[in-house]
Amino acid sequence: MSRLDLIDAPSPVFNERALPIDMIVLHYTGMRTGAAALAKLRDAAPRRGDYAADMPAEWAEGDPNDALGAASAHYLVEEDGRIFAVVPEDKRAWHAGKSWWAGQSDVNSLSIGVEIVNGGHDFGLPDYPPAQIASVIALVKDIAARHAIAPWRIVGHSDIAPGRKLDPGEHFPWTQLEAEGAALGRAGARANDAETARVLHAPGDGGADVQRLQERLEAWGYGLAASGGYDERTQACVEAFQRRWSAGDDSEFRFGVWTGRDEALLSAAFENAQAAARAAQEAGAPYACEPPKDPG
Numbered sequence: 508m509s510r511l512d513l514i515d516a517p518s519p520v521f522n523e524r525a526l527p528i529d530m531i532v533l534h535y536t537g538m539r540t541g542a543a544a545l546a547k548l549r550d551a552a553p554r555r556g557d558y559a560a561d562m563p564a565e566w567a568e569g570d571p572n573d574a575l576g577a578a579s580a581h582y583l584v585e586e587d588g589r590i591f592a593v594v595p596e597d598k599r600a601w602h603a604g605k606s607w608w609a610g611q612s613d614v615n616s617l618s619i620g621v622e623i624v625n626g627g628h629d630f631g632l633p634d635y636p637p638a639q640i641a642s643v644i645a646l647v648k649d650i651a652a653r654h655a656i657a658p659w660r661i662v663g664h665s666d667i668a669p670g671r672k673l674d675p676g677e678h679f680p681w682t683q684l685e686a687e688g689a690a691l692g693r694a695g696a697r698a699n700d701a702e703t704a705r706v707l708h709a710p711g712d713g714g715a716d717v718q719r720l721q722e723r724l725e726a727w728g729y730g731l732a733a734s735g736g737y738d739e740r741t742q743a744c745v746e747a748f749q750r751r752w753s754a755g756d757d758s759e760f761r762f763g764v765w766t767g768r769d770e771a772l773l774s775a776a777f778e779n780a781q782a783a784a785r786a787a788q789e790a791g792a793p794y795a796c797e798p799p800k801d802p803g
């Protein structure tokens with residue numbers, strides 16, 4: 508880790524991993540300041556009153572002595588780019604909560620969690636400063652290289668907990684990470700045109716086409732059981748997909764509605780994952796995990 512300047516900020520909030528590392532989960536802190544977020548990640552017995560001033564106003568209404576669930580992450584990246592090392596990578600940090608990705612529910616055991624200081628949806632969804640994103644990219648690339656983590660296994664918290672979590676949010680610049688090789692890219696996705704603007708599926712729809720969409724999203728990794736009905740869960744997974752793939756670009760996507768643009772991005776994601784896996788194999792440095800297959 509010599510290329511990265513890490514600041515030690517050890518937390519007692521972790522336990523032992525039950526699975527080998529093969530994912531990276533990106534979060535925003537969702538608190539008023541980075542200092543408060545870091546303090547909470549290092550607190551084994553947090554109480555509501557200790558953090559009320561740095562949480563959304565309605566949050567302060569509870570009993571200040573309420574015990575909060577302890578939470579942690581392996582790293583925290585400040586707005587100015589400083590990186591704090593909070594939990595050792597070989598330990599299981601507590602950042603994912605109730606989650607699911609590609610058949611696995613114990614995401615904490617198989618992932619490295621990176622908290623990125625940002626107020627999030629409760630504090631105006633601020634943009635991420637360039638210095639911070641540069642550090643996130645350097646950190647993610649370093650982690651991925653050391654653990655042979657495949658680029659399609661670098662996801663947001665909202666991907667593994669659709670409908671429950673929104674972070675790192677639609678202002679997170681995934682396309683910058685893609686351009687720097689710190690996340691799977693979208694090369695080959697059809698550019699925006701009349702076809703990509705077309706609505707393919709919307710809430711309330713049903714039938715074989717919706718079932719096919721659900722099977723594809725599930726194959727990509729989302730926790731979704733194909734029912735053939737475009738239900739609330741499907742909508743939540745579609746929104747999570749859009750936070751990762753459509754937000755921040757110039758498309759006129761509509762949250763929760765599946766358009767030709769989303770379809771093109773999902774197809775490109777499957778193809779690019781397969782291509783990345785082949786390239787890594789040929790380079791003699793295969794990834795720890797097989798790429799997802801498009802059920803078509």
Ligand SMILES: [Zn+2]
Nearest residue numbers: 534535664674
């Ligand atoms: Zn999170």
